[in-house]
Amino acid sequence: MNKNNKMPCTTRFSFTAGALALALGASLATAVQAAEPLKIGLLLPYTGTFAALGEATTNGLKLAIEQHDNSLGGRPVEYVVVDSEANPAKAVPNMQKLIAGANVDVVVGPVHSGVGMGAVKVARETGVPLIIPNAGFNAATGALCAPNIFRTSFTSWQTAYPMGQVAADKGYKNIVTLAWRYGFGTESVEGFKEGFEKAGGKVSKEIYVPFPDVEFQSQLTEIAALKPDAVFVFFAGGGAAKFVQDYAAAGLQGKIPLLGSGFLTEGTLAAQGQAATGLLTTLHYADFLGTPENLRFREDYRQKFGKEADVYAVQGYDTGLLLAQSLKTVAGNTRDRAAWIAAMAQARIPSPRGEWTFSKAHNPVQNIYLREVRDGVNVVVSTAATALADPAPGCKMQ
Known part of the structure; x- marks a missing residue:
């Protein structure tokens, strides 16, 4: 009887000890990752025809992250920069350099749609999150859509x-x-x-x-x-x-x-x-949108960089907001990639262009503005389409 009485106690103890060990191990793993920098790979043009676009995108991204104390989900941020040169032929090796070589947590880029095709290919193969801050080719959130591919810009x-x-x-x-x-x-x-x-x-x-x-x-x-x-x-x-x-x-x-x-x-x-x-x-944007978010953003950008923001800076800024929001949700845990991707998909971005969300294909559902050039500036005449979602033909996530 005594032996029988002892068995449940021993079993309970072993399960409790095992659960405690697992919990401690998980906590230790989380703590170790929290001390590691979050690596953001930048695949953007810094030379050539589109260099100004790459610079503005980078400026906007870094401004958003600086406004979150240069910390995402409790982790310090490290940038790994690769000049895409807007060269489609170098897209795949450049993506491999960031993912296999530098072991980045996420890639932000590109600007050029031709580079985008190669970037999407590698992202689909590896599962590493790719956030497209400009390239507007329809296929990225259409026939080539994938759970880990997001666009913070627009489609053509x-x-x-x-x-x-x-x-x-x-x-x-x-x-x-x-x-x-x-x-x-x-x-x-x-x-x-x-x-x-x-x-x-x-x-x-x-x-x-x-x-x-x-x-x-x-x-x-x-x-x-x-x-x-x-x-x-x-x-x-x-x-x-x-x-x-x-x-x-x-x-x-x-x-x-x-x-x-x-x-x-x-x-x-x-x-x-x-x-x-x-x-x-x-x-999807105009310089003189009168929203409080846009007025504040443009002033902050002007103070930081000594120049006026443009649509490319907005798209970079929104990418930073997406990273900050989603990583806060998962407490910086990028190893649970599924949870992080789910957090990005559910994000609501309080953008200078107006709040937007993601469609099921991971393209922004956003306002499109009608602008008229008056006295040398794009003046918003009206909202041509409210909360417009790209139909994303061919996307199998929908």
């Missing part, structure tokens, strides 16, 4: 589709499109065309220019002969600056209204001058 569809309804509301029936023939250009045209035709309009002709050509004379002559109700275009950077100037010089400004994805006038207004007056564009 999102920034162009709402302009279709805007054009229809203005009574335009017949529109010609013009864009660079590469991924983002063709996707932007497709997005606009979808929105415009859904609203009852017709795209009578699609004209393309090889990327990155900036000679537009023959295309402008053709547009003048076609006499459409309006023209929708996708150009950015130096190409956008020259196109808008050439459009005015061809005598089309004020005669045939010019519409575009918001990148037509982002960072290009100074070069475009009076030629940009009256341009209508759609984008």
Whole structure:
């Protein structure tokens, strides 16, 4: 009887001791990780055509993290920086350098959609979280979506589709499109065309220019002969600056209204001058949004970096907010990757662009603003689409 009486006691003790040991081990592991820096891999362009975009994204990210005492989930932050050079051919080895070489916890990047294709490939293979702060190619949150891939920026569809309804509301029936023939250009045209035709309009002709050509004379002559109700275009950077100037010089400004994805006038207004007056564009941000978050962000950015913030800085800032919020939820535990990914998916970002959340495909559900160029600035006219979610065709997470 005595032996029988002792057995349950011994068993209870062994289970209790085992549970205690497991708890102590888990606590020790958590404590050890808390002392380790959280490594953020930056795969952004710091040289070449897109260097300014990489700098602004990085500035915004670091500003958000500094505002959280340079600590994420109780862990100090370490940056591992790789210049993407906006070179798609180097995307896979650069991702491997960050993930296998530096053992980063998360990769932030890229800017260029061509680099994005390679980055997504490696992220899908390794399971390491990838947060895309700019590259807008649809596939990242469409056919190539994955639980560990998030976008804090936009898709090419999102920034162009709402302009279709805007054009229809203005009574335009017949529109010609013009864009660079590469991924983002063709996707932007497709997005606009979808929105415009859904609203009852017709795209009578699609004209393309090889990327990155900036000679537009023959295309402008053709547009003048076609006499459409309006023209929708996708150009950015130096190409956008020259196109808008050439459009005015061809005598089309004020005669045939010019519409575009918001990148037509982002960072290009100074070069475009009076030629940009009256341009209508759609984008998920505008410098002069009057929200308290935007006013505070722009002042903080100006104080820190001595320059004005732009949409790229906002996207970097929001990436920092996403990291801060999600890592607080999991107390800095990046080893439980599933829990961390779930925390990111549930995040609500109090952004300078307006609060946004993630769709099931991990693309921002966000407002798209209609802006008009007045006195050299993009003025918000209205909200072209409220809480717009990309339909993410082909995404199997939905």
